[in-house]
Amino acid sequence: xxxPVEIRIQPMSAAAFAPFGxxxxxxxxxxxxxxQGLCGRYHDRAQMAFVEGRAGLSLFNAExxxxxxxxxxxxxxxxxxxAFIPMSEHGFLVIVAADAGGKPGHPIAFETQPGQAxxxxxxxxxxxxxxxxxxxxxxxxxxxxxxxxxxxxxxxxAYVVCR
Numbered sequence: 481x482x483x484p485v486e487i488r489i490q491p492m493s494a495a496a497f498a499p500f501g502x503x504x505x506x507x508x509x510x511x512x513x514x515x516q517g518l519c520g521r522y523h524d525r526a527q528m529a530f531v532e533g534r535a536g537l538s539l540f541n542a543e544x545x546x547x548x549x550x551x552x553x554x555x556x557x558x559x560x561x562x563a564f565i566p567m568s569e570h571g572f573l574v575i576v577a578a579d580a581g582g583k584p585g586h587p588i589a590f591e592t593q594p595g596q597a598x599x600x601x602x603x604x605x606x607x608x609x610x611x612x613x614x615x616x617x618x619x620x621x622x623x624x625x626x627x628x629x630x631x632x633x634x635x636x637x638a639y640v641v642c643r
Contacts, residue, residue: 551635573589
């Protein structure tokens, strides 16, 4: 078996992540001030899209991972987008890949900063929820409805995610 292919983690940016989804943060000026001028509203930051069903909010509690980390599988949700909003002050690891004929292409790894969340566009290949520190508590907004909304792809060749 050949050595695993290294995937180097890169800093998260809205431009680099745009092909896969939306970076959710408070960059730029607020769209408007509310609550007697004491709260900036950064309006409509995610392109939530669902085929049938409805948006639902769930809580996920994931165990932190260590680096370097093997990457054996990626998944996607063809029926709806999926937003991951950390409920702690820590960034987290985000792994994505472009579609290559119905399976993920070469994976790309990003590390978010505190205060950032992500929304994966419908059908985007991504790694599993990967906090690097505890707690791994996230609010997740995704499609709730009938039908199968999960496709998994297990890699033949080994990948390892590292700094």
